[in-house]
Amino acid sequence: MPYHQATYDEKTLKEIGSSNTFAVEKVNKPEIPEKLRRKNVELPDVAEYDVIRHYVHLSQMNYAVDTGFYPLGSCTMKYNPKFADRIANDQRFTRMHPLTSPEYSQGELHVMYELQEFLKASSGMDAVSLQPLAGAQGEYTAMLIVRKYMESIGQSNRNEIIIPDSAHGTNPASAAMAGFQTVEIPSKQDGKVDLEALRDAVSENTAAFMITNPSTLGVFESNILEIEKIVHGAGALLYYDGANFNAILGITSPGLMGFDMVHFNLHKTFATPHGGGGPGAGPVAVKEKLREFLPVPVVVKDGKKYSLYYGYKNSIGRVAGFNGSFINLLRAWSYMKYKGDDGLTENTRKAVLNANYMAKRLEGILDIPAKGIKKHEVVASSKKTGKRALDIAKYIINNGVHAPTIYFPLIVPEALMIEPTEDASVEDMELLIKLIREAVEMPQEEIEKLPVNLSIGRADEVRAARIMKLHW
Amino acid sequence: MSSPEELFKILNIKGYDDLFSDIPDSVKKPLKGIGKGKSEMEITLESESVGNLNRSDLRIFLGLGAYERYIPAAVGNIIMRNEFITAYTPYQAEISQGMLQALFEYQSIICDLTGMEVTNSSMYDGASGLAEAVRMAYRINGKSEVLVPENIYKNHLDVIRTYATGMPIEIKFYDVNHDGTIDLENLKERVNSNTCAIITYNPSTYGTLDPAVPSIGEIKGDALHIAYYDPISLALIIAPGEYDADIAVSEGQQLGIPLNFGGPYLGLFSFKEKYVRKSPGRLIGETLDHNGKRAYVMTLQTREQHIRRDKAMSNICTNQALMALASSVYLSVLGKKGLEYVASKTMENSRKLTSTIDSVHGYRTRKSKNPYFSDIIVDVDSTPDLIFSYLQKNGILGGYPANMAVNGPSAKNGRSVFFAATEMTGEEDMEKLKKVLEVF
Ligand SMILES: Cc1ncc(COP(=O)(O)O)c(C=O)c1O
Numbered sequence: 001m002p003y004h005q006a007t008y009d010e011k012t013l014k015e016i017g018s019s020n021t022f023a024v025e026k027v028n029k030p031e032i033p034e035k036l037r038r039k040n041v042e043l044p045d046v047a048e049y050d051v052i053r054h055y056v057h058l059s060q061m062n063y064a065v066d067t068g069f070y071p072l073g074s075c076t077m078k079y080n081p082k083f084a085d086r087i088a089n090d091q092r093f094t095r096m097h098p099l100t101s102p103e104y105s106q107g108e109l110h111v112m113y114e115l116q117e118f119l120k121a122s123s124g125m126d127a128v129s130l131q132p133l134a135g136a137q138g139e140y141t142a143m144l145i146v147r148k149y150m151e152s153i154g155q156s157n158r159n160e161i162i163i164p165d166s167a168h169g170t171n172p173a174s175a176a177m178a179g180f181q182t183v184e185i186p187s188k189q190d191g192k193v194d195l196e197a198l199r200d201a202v203s204e205n206t207a208a209f210m211i212t213n214p215s216t217l218g219v220f221e222s223n224i225l226e227i228e229k230i231v232h233g234a235g236a237l238l239y240y241d242g243a244n245f246n247a248i249l250g251i252t253s254p255g256l257m258g259f260d261m262v263h264f265n266l267h268k269t270f271a272t273p274h275g276g277g278g279p280g281a282g283p284v285a286v287k288e289k290l291r292e293f294l295p296v297p298v299v300v301k302d303g304k305k306y307s308l309y310y311g312y313k314n315s316i317g318r319v320a321g322f323n324g325s326f327i328n329l330l331r332a333w334s335y336m337k338y339k340g341d342d343g344l345t346e347n348t349r350k351a352v353l354n355a356n357y358m359a360k361r362l363e364g365i366l367d368i369p370a371k372g373i374k375k376h377e378v379v380a381s382s383k384k385t386g387k388r389a390l391d392i393a394k395y396i397i398n399n400g401v402h403a404p405t406i407y408f409p410l411i412v413p414e415a416l417m418i419e420p421t422e423d424a425s426v427e428d429m430e431l432l433i434k435l436i437r438e439a440v441e442m443p444q445e446e447i448e449k450l451p452v453n454l455s456i457g458r459a460d461e462v463r464a465a466r467i468m469k470l471h472w
Numbered sequence: 473m474s475s476p477e478e479l480f481k482i483l484n485i486k487g488y489d490d491l492f493s494d495i496p497d498s499v500k501k502p503l504k505g506i507g508k509g510k511s512e513m514e515i516t517l518e519s520e521s522v523g524n525l526n527r528s529d530l531r532i533f534l535g536l537g538a539y540e541r542y543i544p545a546a547v548g549n550i551i552m553r554n555e556f557i558t559a560y561t562p563y564q565a566e567i568s569q570g571m572l573q574a575l576f577e578y579q580s581i582i583c584d585l586t587g588m589e590v591t592n593s594s595m596y597d598g599a600s601g602l603a604e605a606v607r608m609a610y611r612i613n614g615k616s617e618v619l620v621p622e623n624i625y626k627n628h629l630d631v632i633r634t635y636a637t638g639m640p641i642e643i644k645f646y647d648v649n650h651d652g653t654i655d656l657e658n659l660k661e662r663v664n665s666n667t668c669a670i671i672t673y674n675p676s677t678y679g680t681l682d683p684a685v686p687s688i689g690e691i692k693g694d695a696l697h698i699a700y701y702d703p704i705s706l707a708l709i710i711a712p713g714e715y716d717a718d719i720a721v722s723e724g725q726q727l728g729i730p731l732n733f734g735g736p737y738l739g740l741f742s743f744k745e746k747y748v749r750k751s752p753g754r755l756i757g758e759t760l761d762h763n764g765k766r767a768y769v770m771t772l773q774t775r776e777q778h779i780r781r782d783k784a785m786s787n788i789c790t791n792q793a794l795m796a797l798a799s800s801v802y803l804s805v806l807g808k809k810g811l812e813y814v815a816s817k818t819m820e821n822s823r824k825l826t827s828t829i830d831s832v833h834g835y836r837t838r839k840s841k842n843p844y845f846s847d848i849i850v851d852v853d854s855t856p857d858l859i860f861s862y863l864q865k866n867g868i869l870g871g872y873p874a875n876m877a878v879n880g881p882s883a884k885n886g887r888s889v890f891f892a893a894t895e896m897t898g899e900e901d902m903e904k905l906k907k908v909l910e911v912f
Contacts (some may be wrong), residue, residue: 005567009765013577013804020807022544029812030843035683036674036710042584043811044804051804052546055574055797059555062562062570064556072563080558083512089548092523097869098538098734099877100530104864107525108733133596133735134790136777145638173777173787177607179638182782184648214748220494250503251492257499267541267790274560277754277793279736295634317634321537321599321627321723322734334519340509345502349488350476350858356491357479373494383577397567405563408778426474449762454566458759461565464759464771467749470590471580472758 003400006060007455013054014472018047061455062276063402065116069428071358073377073405073417074168074216075266076246076391078347081338084271084331093330098322102307108326109306113299115283115333122344123262124243124255125285131324135243136170136265138141138282139210143178144316145261145286145293146208146237151221152293152314158207158236162198166191166216166409171241180207187411190370191217191379193227202234212241213248213257216417218355220247228258237261237290245269246421247352247375250345254285261286266325270332281325281332297317351376354429358418361433365440369412369453377419381412387441389414391447394458395439398451401432483606498516499511514653531901533825533870534849535892536877537598537625538727538734541704541814542896543789547728547744547801548799551794560792561754566761571696571793572768575757578796585706586720586744587713592753594792598630598723603635604741604752604786605719606669609696611750615668619695623648623677623880628700636657641668650884651840652678652849660691667695667866669719674701674709677878679847679892680840681705686715703727703740705845708806709813712742719743728802729795735786738795751777752786784801818846821893832909838888847892849874849885856889859912866908 046054064070070077079247087093096108116128131136150158160380161175172182183206185197192215202209209231213221231238240254240262246389254262266272267280274280286294294388296315297308304366318351339347352375359368359378366380393403393416405417416436439447451457492500510518522633532540551557555570562568562575575593582591595601606618618636620629622645647658653676670692674685688697689758699717702709704726712720724738725731740819743751749772756773777784803811822844826837834853837844852859857875858872863871872891874885 010573012573012580012801014580020809022806022810024810024813027813027816027820029816031821032681032708032843033683035686036681036842038706038708038710039714041707041711041808041811043581043806043808045803045807048544048805051801052550055550055801056553058570058574059550060570061568061573062555062559063567064555064557064559064563066558070560072560075560077560081512082688083516085552085557086518087519089552090519090523092520092528094525094730094732095528095540096526096531096733097530097534097540097731099534099536099872100527100733100869101861101864103861104527104530105733107522110522110525118506122503124501133600136787137596137600140787144634147638156610167803168789169777169779169784170787170789171782172782173780173784176782176784177787192611222494222496224499225496243688248495252495252499252501256501264809265790273794274790275558275792275794276556276559276568276797277561277575278791279793279795281736316637318627318630319600319634320735321597321631321737325735326733327736330519334515336506337518338510338512338515339506341503341506343509344506349491351567352491353476353479353483353488356483358481373491393564394566395895397564400648403564408743426479451566455569456566456765456767457763459565459761459767459769460759461769461771464757464769465774466761467757468745469758470576470748470755471583472577472743472769 003453005454008057010057012472013044013046016046016050016054020045021047039215068401069424070402071404071418071420071432072402073419076241076419076421077419078271079271079423080271082335087334088327088331106306109299111330111333113301113306116299118336119264119283119285122249123285123308124253125262126288127291127294128283128285129298130283130329131295131320132282132284133320133325134278134280135263135265135282136174137319139174139445140177140286141263141284141295142239142263143175143180145290147178147316148293149290150207158205160205161207161391162201162209164211166195166411168216171210171258188317191215191219192221195223195226198230202230202236206234207234208237208239210239214244216248217370217379218374218377220375224257243268243375246348249348251348261290266328266332271335272328272331279325279328281328281369286424347422354420354424358420358429365437377417379412379415379417382414382416387440392416392436392439394450395442395447396435397451401435401437422462530867530869533891533905534872536872536890537723538731539846539894540896541726542806543728546799546805547788550801551798556797557794569768572756574797574800575793576758576768577754578800580602581800582740582742585703586742587711587817588720589745590748591742592751593756594796595612595741595753596792597737599631599723601739601741602628603632605698605721606632607635608719608750608752609669610639610641611700612696612747613668613694615666616901617642617666618668619644619645619646619662621648621669621673623878625677626877626879629879641829650880651680651838651842652676653680653842654684656684656687661703663691663693663695669698671698671700675845678849679844680846681709681844683842686710689716700735702845704815704818707811709768724799727799729798736792737909738792738799750785752787754791817895818893821897822846822848825891825893825897825902830907832906835899835909837899845888846894849888849890851888861887862912868905868908
């Protein structure tokens with residue numbers, strides 16, 4: 001039977017007519033000066049049973065890792081083990097105010113301290129800040145560290161960040177936010193860094209080079225040691241975008257490759273659930289010479305006691321109101337302990353094996369611009385088939401599988417970026433292959449009508465931007 | 473048929489090593505430092521004993537941006553639904569209508585709550601939201617001076633300073649009265665043609681409701697008014713949209729999110745529609761599908777990093793979608809009546825807490841003709857640090873030293889501490905607090 005998503009003509013909460021049922025005790029309305037009084041507040045007026053039905057209906061119109069294969073490239077949609085949910089909801093952790101003194105929050109600090117150590121060990125770095133609240137904020141934090149470091153050694157003239165054209169959009173956006181000029185360099189056809197272009201781009205104004213390895217085309221940058229020489233030789237820093245860490249964890253590390261700094265996406269590599277778009281967590285790790293630039297506080301241990309350390313004189317300051325995305329840190333901590341050194345390495349191996357299997361099976365169906373061994377994902381192009389990546393994606397979702405990431409990286413025309421992760425079976429991958437093949441063969445006028453098996457047909461994005469209806 | 477060995481055969485390789493032959497041997501090294509893997513049972517039991525190292529049983533009399541509030545069971549029930557929590561950003565609109573509609577409704581509910589025209593689909597937290605508001609104001613008018621109250625929260629000031637790095641933005645302080653409310657005359661004098669934005673707090677960071685905040689429009693000139701509010705208070709207290717604020721920001725933790733030791737929380741971020749193209753973060757819009765049926769999509773993405781790259785309005789990609797969902801469930805289960813109850817009960821408890829504290833020798837809540845909402849600043853005779861640790865030792869979280877929480881003149885907060893009440897603060901708790909304070 002073809003896939004059919006639940007379809008409700010779901011009203012908005014504003015349109016649901018049952019009245020509020022939330023029971024409260026009587027309380028006197030406080031005296032409030034006239035000038036400060038709220039005239040009228042409108043909120044949904046819905047019975048709790050209808051609130052629940054509403055959201056259950058919406059959930060049934062939402063695809064997720066727990067409903068099926070989710071090969072969304074660059075996002076590492078692996079399975080999120082359920083024991084971590086229970087730990088994440090344990091009041092011993094959740095009923096803790098962020099301003100509690102260290103003496104009375106030793107459990108939280110224990111988790112944070114161990115996680116700092118785990119992230120150091122797995123990245124080959126010397127110091128960690130857990131404060132950044134997502135990958136992009138981790139990048140921004142790192143760029144501020146670059147800036148302050150360059151100031152501290154009297155080289156504030158270094159105001160350029162070099163970024164390959166294959167990079168994720170958050171890289172140039174984060175660099176620009178930190179006040180840098182971005183210098184984009186072209187990549188080679190296979191997605192690798194063009195060493196000549198890099199050599200030409202570096203100068204006495206270069207502050208850092210931002211890359212991810214494997215590149216966003218899913219292939220390992222085998223010239224990484226040469227890149228390291230060029231960048232460090234020019235007096236700049238080397239930054240690792242950790243979004244692709246699931247490809248190398250346990251095999252090599254940013255530290256071993258010569259990087260100075262890295263951000264992690266705990267919601268990718270360390271299985272904290274993506275939450276329908278967030279929350280994530282984006283800790284940053286750095287080499288010793290950059291330690292004192294990290295956001296404060298960090299957790300330190302003295303004997304058996306943990307405390308918060310604020311003493312880094314060159315700290316870039318805070319990026320978050322409190323202690324980072326603590327519950328996500330807790331989830332990642334429990335996941336890392338659960339897997340251990342060997343389990344995490346096994347994850348990497350399986351993720352890479354699956355991506356290579358996908359690449360092999362795509363041969364003859366789609367073009368794969370980057371040749372050779374893949375790491376955790378494979379980027380294909382549908383250009384030569386005459387089909388748009390968008391249409392292929394709609395065919396896939398119409399048949400009950402989440403589509404790969406499309407139109408990223410920008411350097412591949414009609415890109416489909418497929419990341420199976422370690423948590424995919426051959427059956428899952430074969431289903432995707434079958435759907436891609438069918439999509440490519442489908443007549444254009446038919447595929448354009450898809451999807452038809454989902455709660456809505458193809459949505460008109462142009463209209464949305466034109467009418468700009470952003471609330472009810 | 474999916475053992476690794478079978479896949480090796482299909483790939484024509486001998487084993488895993490062949491898959492990593494592209495990585496130079498000189499940089500290869502096995503992972504060490506996390507330890508041996510554990511069973512689910514072992515890690516669960518271990519987490520419980522680690523959790524026991526926390527004093528999660530303290531009676532909480534502390535706010536300062538993070539409040540213990542009653543969370544209806546429905547909230548946890550919905551946000552733990554697998555279809556929401558294990559999904560990601562709705563890149564393929566048609567298969568993710570559920571989250572898209574939920575986020576559109578979140579934007580709508582927060583617009584209704586604040587009276588503002590547009591709300592984005594979330595920022596990381598209140599502090600970074602405030603800092604992003606400053607950056608947005610600069611993008612809008614290009615002016616350089618940002619006026620903040622001298623008693624601004626220290627963590628907010630820190631994050632604003634961080635986010636202003638590399639921008640020609642100067643932070644200037646305006647005076648506040650003894651009760652923390654704005655000294656309107658002083659502020660007026662400081663507004664000039666270089667003023668980019670004025671940040672206000674209602675309630676003030678000392679906890680008092682501030683009658684000056686609704687008057688900012690009369691003195692702001694060409695500057696933007698960035699209003700930081702308390703979302704619970706808006707059931708009773710004038711909302712940013714009602715006094716024509718340009719950008720309204722808050723911490724959404726109070727709306728159905730546990731204390732969580734500081735995160736994940738939720739940045740509430742609203743603004744006037746005319747500024748939408750300068751705004752950070754993701755936006756969900758309503759549209760039609762090709763059959764004319766109502767549909768929701770991510771929209772105005774040309775402001776965002778994946779399209780605009782170094783010219784983007786922000787770098788935000790992953791946001792706080794699940795927390796936005798939590799706040800929507802919270803507000804729709806409570807409804808108007810429920811939220812009014814929570815706000816009223818909070819104020820009633822603050823009043824009771826004020827008299828409880830005043831009845832103890834050596835503790836004087838700061839006098840004001842404006843009522844306290846939740847936080848309360850208290851002048852003390854003994855050393856603030858000692859009070860704070862003594863109370864924790866005795867099972868109470870409260871009495872946080874004011875000079876650690878807020879910026880500003882030590883004449884106003886050098887010998888003061890903070891307490892807070894919410895709808896959960898019981899009379900028994902207050903009795904206990906009184907007893908403990910009396911023997912200190
Ligand atoms: C390659 C890459 N870098 C950076 C990011 C940004 O991370 P986050 O979404 O956690 O902010 C992503 C996220 O999708 C990514 O794929």
